[in-house]
Amino acid sequence: MLLDVPGWRRIRLFEQVDGKGTRFLALHELESEAVFDTEAYRKATSTPWRERVINGVTRRDRWLFRRYSH
Numbered sequence: 396m397l398l399d400v401p402g403w404r405r406i407r408l409f410e411q412v413d414g415k416g417t418r419f420l421a422l423h424e425l426e427s428e429a430v431f432d433t434e435a436y437r438k439a440t441s442t443p444w445r446e447r448v449i450n451g452v453t454r455r456d457r458w459l460f461r462r463y464s465h
Contacts, residue, residue, distance in 0.1 A: 396439035402426035403436075417454060428459055 397403050404424040411418050430436050439445075449455075 400435040402430040
């Protein structure tokens with residue numbers, strides 16, 4: 396559903412293969428942080444499935460980055 400949100404470009408899921416720390420990392424690519432203020436985003440993040448998944452998450456952070464080029 397997030398990929399149907401206008402401005403949501405892609406999602407990539409990584410699993411740590413060595414070391415200690417967070418096992419999974421989800422990387423979301425957005426056109427801008429304005430997508431968080433849309434009705435489509437609220438709809439995509441208010442489903443019973445999402446609530447079920449979030450209940451199993453032990454750590455949740457949101458870091459926003461801009462593409463760096465020089």
